[in-house]
Amino acid sequence: MQKLLALLPALLIAASASVAPDWALPVAPPGKPAVWDKIEPRNLRGSSAHFSDAQMHDLHRAVDWWQSEHPPLPESVAVGVGSAGACGYCHLPDGAGRPENAALAGLPADYIREQVEAFAGGERAPLDGKWPPSVFMRTTAKAASAEVVREAADYFSRLRFTSHVRVVERARIPGAVAESYVYALDRSTSEPLGLRIVEVPDSFEHFEMRDAHLGYTAYVPPGAVSAGAAMARSGGPAGQPCALCHGTGLKGGVAPPLAGRSPSYLARQLFGFRAGTRANAAAAPMRIVAERLSDRNIIDLAAYAGSRRP
Secondary structure: OHHHHHHHHHHHHHHHOOOOOHHHOOOOOOOOOOOOOOOOOEOOOOOOOOEOHHHHOOOOEOOOOOHHHOOOOOHHHHEOOOOOOOHHHHHOOOOOOOOOOOOOOOOOHHHHHHHHHHHHOOOEOOOOOOOHHHHHHHHHHHHOOHHHHHHHHHHHHOOOOOOOEEEEEOOEEEEEEEEOOEEEEEEEEEEEOOOOOEEEEOOHHHHHOOOOOOOEEEEEOOOHHHHHHHHHHHOHHHOOOOHHHHOHHHOOOOOOOOOOOOHHHHHHHHHHHHHOOEOOHHHHHHHHHHOOOOHHHHHHHHHHHHHOOO
16 A cells, blocks of 8 residues: 555646647648658758759658768768658758757767667657657658668767757747648747647748747746756755766766757657656656656756757
8 A cells, every 4th residue: 555655646746637738749631741852952041052842741761951061971861761751851961950850969879879760660659659750750660771860869869959949938939830840830820829839930931941040939938947956956856866867067978969959859758758658678767757847847957958058
């Protein structure tokens, strides 16, 4: 009986918390398949590169607007092979990533390889079983050779991570519409933010063009950053301060860095640990932590981590 009573708080949290709130998995309503122009070259101011709309939506080739800002791309990052996508298409040539996927720049090479293996082996899965970015990552991981994974992991690990997200606390935000696995804002309307993180590109046109310079705004509930900071220091319901593993300022330690990374991405990972969709052996310590977190705890921690400078 005493053991059952000791477990009761964690059981109550698990019972009341959702596996994956809808806001964490933004998917646009189904529509007609897009037809992308293959001819007309487009350009970003300050870049000498040109890409057509079709090229900017080709998952098997990285869209590299800023070639002088990073080392030459290995073939595995620049071009996909077979059913494997180009690593630099989703994660961007400089490894900055986007809210729907991981920022790989500066992560340890061994950690990157470990995560690809977890996707390939089914130990890391989409939260809802069908989140398209994770499904595509699983397909790519299964198709990529060990040499391709090693080459890409070594490349991204040597890059310096630059944060592109701004965390803003708001009780109300413009109307949020799911679009391309993030949110677009309709400023003619407004709505309560509630218990959500709503992350939006500062320019949706540049988002569609896969501009690695693009900034993002992550709207979080009032008080989320300070609550997350207090929880990170004390350990909160989990009883383990975040810095013990993720280092001072969440800049990396025995576990990967979190500072300045996408809050909506970080929240999805915590939901995944809690739900058991991140289940390889290395995920075990975080699963123990996440199982004790409520939805609000996860939002607060993700908001705080995203607000830190790397």
